[in-house]
Amino acid sequence: MTKAENIDLSLLTNQRIFITGGTGFVGKNLLKFLIVHAITPKQVTVLTRNAQKFKQKHPELCSQEWLDFEQADIRNLEWNNQKYDYFIHAATSVVDQSESETLFDEVVNGTKQALLFAKQAGVKSFINLSSGAVYQLNQNQIGLTEDSPLVTKLDNSKNTYALAKISSEHLAYLASYNSGMKVTTLRCFCFAGAYLEASHFAIGEFIKKALSNQEIVVQAGGGIYRSYLAAADLARQIFEVLIISTIRASNYEVYNLGSDDAISLPELAHKVVGVLGSESNVTTPNITSPNINYYVPNVNKLRVSLDNAIKSLDAIIVETADYYQNLSSLSR
Known part of the structure; x- marks a missing residue:
């Protein structure tokens, strides 16, 4: 693909865009990016x-x-x-996995309806958001x-979630093969960043507790790794890929989307406390556990094409904390 530094995001001006999941974490940050x-x-x-x-x-x-809404269930989406x-x-992109059959149906048939x-x-360029959950334990x-x-x-x-996402990826490939759509x-x-639900993710929970100086108990051992991309960088990279894909040679490509700056969850808790100047005590009862889960992407394939300037983890922590504090002040 062409280097994103040569692509002006104002090329989205006067274009028509349809977003499913637009009211979730990713969708809200896409809208925020356009506005900001x-x-x-x-x-x-x-x-x-x-x-x-x-x-x-x-x-x-x-x-x-420029904003309007289409009210429907993704599984029943019909062309307007x-x-x-x-x-x-x-x-x-992230869902409750308690109802496996419903989940599989929503992911697979939802993708099928979206592609149709x-x-x-x-549409000239279609982005299918999948998940790193499709990979085996690393x-x-x-x-x-x-x-x-x-x-x-x-x-x-x-x-179920991983297999549904893999199936949806295959549907996306077939659509590109059969239609010529990129x-x-x-x-x-x-x-992490604006609109992140604290209760669902480790970094959000750590930040919430640090802001109120509560004890942070990290059950994960020292071999459990994550990495974090700022919500604003997530939105920017999605839009960059959206534009650049229209001029690439291949009709279908797969890329990892995230940060390759790995940190263990115990280290993350300590970093959050330090960055925010919190008085929270961090307890790591399983720090010596031999279990390893390196849930971190190699993003070299995407890095070749995109603007590589991304926010540091410290900046991400501060921005997410600011978002939670603003929410708290608005609810008073």
């Missing part, structure tokens, strides 16, 4: 089950003239007879590449 950078598409349509609820909860994202230039399928919609709408302290082994064990309900799968890893 004063990018004015002709139209951005966000798929949601309840547009009114989203407008009431996030008025800061809903005052743009409008033409679009770009499509970002961000639905179910995009083809009917004349017990080597080496970043996962796009060619690393994928989950294959079928008789385990804990693999399709890109981005395997998402860990992120």
Whole structure:
């Protein structure tokens, strides 16, 4: 692909974009990015089950003239007879895995409907957000590449999400092969920043507790690694890929999306406390556990094409903390 430094994101101006999962963490940060950078598409349509609820909860994202909503379940999405230039399928990037059959149906059939919609709408570039969860457990302290082994064990309900995402990736490939539409799968890893739900992710929980000087108990051992990309960098890179993919030679590509700056969860807890100047005590009862899970991507393939300037982990922690504090002050 062409280097993103040569691509002006204002090329999104006067373009029509459809976003599924637009009311989730990724979608909200995509909208925020457009607003903050004063990018004015002709139209951005966000798929949601309840547009009114989203407008009431996030008025800061809903005052743009270019924004409208399509109200439907992703599994029942039908073409709205409008033409679009770009499509970002961000639905179910992170979901509750308690109902395995429902989950599989939502991911696979949701992707199928999104791809069909995009083809009917004349979309030139389609982004399919997948997950790093598609990879097998990584017990080597080496970043996962796009060619690393994928989950294959079928008789385990804990693999439902991963297997559904793998199936959706294959559907995305078939759509590019059969239609000529440029399709890109981005395997998402860990992120932090605005709109991150603290209760679902380690970094959010650590920051929340550090802000109130509560004790942080890290159950993970010293061999459990993560890495974090800022929400704003996540949004920027998605838009960069969206644009650049229209001029690449291949119809389909897969990239890891995240940071390769690894940190163990015990180290992360200590870093959060230090960066925020918190008085929280960090306890690590399982620090010597021999278990290793290096959930960190190798992003060299994407780095060749994109702007490499990303925020540091310290900056990400501060920005996420600021977001939580602003939320707290608004709720008073």
